[in-house]
Amino acid sequence: MCEQTVTLVHHVKGEDGDTYNCTTYDKASWFARQTISTSGDGAKPVNSYEVRIMTQEDISPSMGDYVVLGAVANVTAPSDLAKHDHFRVTAIGDNRRGWLAHWRLSGQ
Numbered sequence: 315m316c317e318q319t320v321t322l323v324h325h326v327k328g329e330d331g332d333t334y335n336c337t338t339y340d341k342a343s344w345f346a347r348q349t350i351s352t353s354g355d356g357a358k359p360v361n362s363y364e365v366r367i368m369t370q371e372d373i374s375p376s377m378g379d380y381v382v383l384g385a386v387a388n389v390t391a392p393s394d395l396a397k398h399d400h401f402r403v404t405a406i407g408d409n410r411r412g413w414l415a416h417w418r419l420s421g422q
Contacts, residue, residue, distance in 0.1 A: 316343045316368045322419075323380040323389050323400075334380075334389035341368040344383050346399070351422075363401040366416045373417055379403045381419050 320342040324335040343366045351360045365381050367373065380392065383399040407418035 316341045316366065316416075318342050318344045318383070319385050320344060320365055320367065321382040321384065321386040322367070322373060322375060323382060323386065323395070324374075324376065325378050325380070332391075334391075336386055336389055337373065338385045339367045339369065339373075342366060343368075344399075360422050361401070362422055363420065365419045367419070368414075368416045370410055370415045375403055375406050375417060375419055377403055377406065379419075381421070 319338060319340045321336050321338045324337070326333045326335060345364045347362055348359050349362045350357045363381070380389075380395060380400050380402055382395060386395070386398060389395065401421040403419050403421045405418075405420040407420075409416050409418055
């Protein structure tokens with residue numbers, strides 16, 4: 315179930331510019347689906363993602379971070395992720411209690 319590798323790309327804003335710290339996890343699940351987003355322009359399909367990272371660690375994800383399918387080592391800008399399946403984190407769940415401890419990260 316949780317046999318995929320994902321990378322959490324943590325976005326850090328600094329006075330000297332933005333940096334991106336990459337941490338890879340090899341016990342994760344990746345789920346992608348198409349949903350409908352409605353706006354004033356009507357409805358359009360969008361990709362929605364949900365990832366579970368199986369760990370008891372405090373990985374401290376933040377809204378606006380990125381999750382990448384697979385291992386990524388160096389990111390200097392979000393455009394570096396264009397060739398990878400990835401999403402921007404818009405929801406975070408800390409589910410580290412119980413016997414299936416994990417973080418749940420969702421986004422589009």
